[in-house]
Amino acid sequence: MDLIWNDERSNQFITNVGLITSDGPFGADVMACEWTHHVSYSPGLIAVCIAPNKATHGNIIRTKEFGVNLCSTDQSVMSSVAGGYTGNKYNKIDALKELGFEFYEAKKIRTVMIKGAAVNIECTLTKEIMLGDHTAFVGEVIEASNNADKAPLAYHRGKYFIMNTNVVKPSQEERERIRQVVEKHKR
Numbered sequence: 001m002d003l004i005w006n007d008e009r010s011n012q013f014i015t016n017v018g019l020i021t022s023d024g025p026f027g028a029d030v031m032a033c034e035w036t037h038h039v040s041y042s043p044g045l046i047a048v049c050i051a052p053n054k055a056t057h058g059n060i061i062r063t064k065e066f067g068v069n070l071c072s073t074d075q076s077v078m079s080s081v082a083g084g085y086t087g088n089k090y091n092k093i094d095a096l097k098e099l100g101f102e103f104y105e106a107k108k109i110r111t112v113m114i115k116g117a118a119v120n121i122e123c124t125l126t127k128e129i130m131l132g133d134h135t136a137f138v139g140e141v142i143e144a145s146n147n148a149d150k151a152p153l154a155y156h157r158g159k160y161f162i163m164n165t166n167v168v169k170p171s172q173e174e175r176e177r178i179r180q181v182v183e184k185h186k187r
C-alpha cells in the first residue's frame with residue numbers, strides 16, 4: 001500500500017531537517033531533507049533520501065559528494081527557502097545570502113556548508129539505492145564538526161519545533177523493578 005505525504009500516519013514521525021548542499025550540473029544548491037539519518041558509526045555513514053526530480057539529486061549523481069548541515073532552531077527560514085524552491089529555477093544560495101545567512105567553503109568536498117548549523121558533515125557517496133519513489137544516497141563522513149551552542153530543529157506534521165521538554169527516565173528503583181520483570185521472561 002502507499003503511505004503518502006501528509007497522511008495522518010506518516011505525520012506521526014518526528015525528524016531532523018537536513019540542509020543538503022551540493023554543487024554540480026544544476027549549480028550550487030541547498031535543499032531541505034527531513035529523511036537525513038546517521039546510519040553507521042564505523043565508518044560514519046549518513047543516508048539522505050531524495051526524490052529523483054530534485055536538482056540536488058542530479059548534482060549528487062554527477063559529483064558523488066554532498067554536505068549535510070543539520071538545521072538549527074534559528075534557521076527555520078533557511079529550511080523553508082531550501083525546501084520551498086528548486087535549484088532548477090532559483091539560486092537559493094544567493095537568495096539566502098541576501099536574507100542574511102552565511103556559508104563557508106567545505107574543507108574536503110566542492111560545495112558550500114552552512115554557518116550556524118547544529119552539525120556540518122562532509123560526505124562522499126558510497127552507495128545509491130532506489131527505495132520506492134526516492135533514492136537513498138549513503139555518504140561516508142570525511143569531515144565533521146558541530147556547534148555546541150546550537151540545537152537541532154525538529155520537524156513534525158509540517159511544523160517546526162524546539163525540543164526542550166525532557167521526558168524523565170525511570171528512577172533507579174523503577175528500573176530495578178522493571179529488570180526483575182524482564183528477567184522473569186528470559187528465553
Ligand SMILES: Cc1cc2nc3c(=O)[nH]c(=O)nc-3n(C[C@H](O)[C@H](O)[C@H](O)COP(=O)(O)O)c2cc1C
Pocket residue numbers: 017029030031032033034035036049050051053054055056057079080082083084085086087088134155
Ligand atoms: C522541511 C522539509 C523537508 C523536506 N524533506 C525532503 C526529503 O526528505 N526528501 C526530498 O526528496 N524532499 C524533501 N523536501 C522537499 C525538497 O526540499 C524540495 O522539493 C526542494 O525544492 C528541492 O530542492 P532542489 O530541487 O533544489 O534540490 C522537504 C521540504 C521541506 C520543507
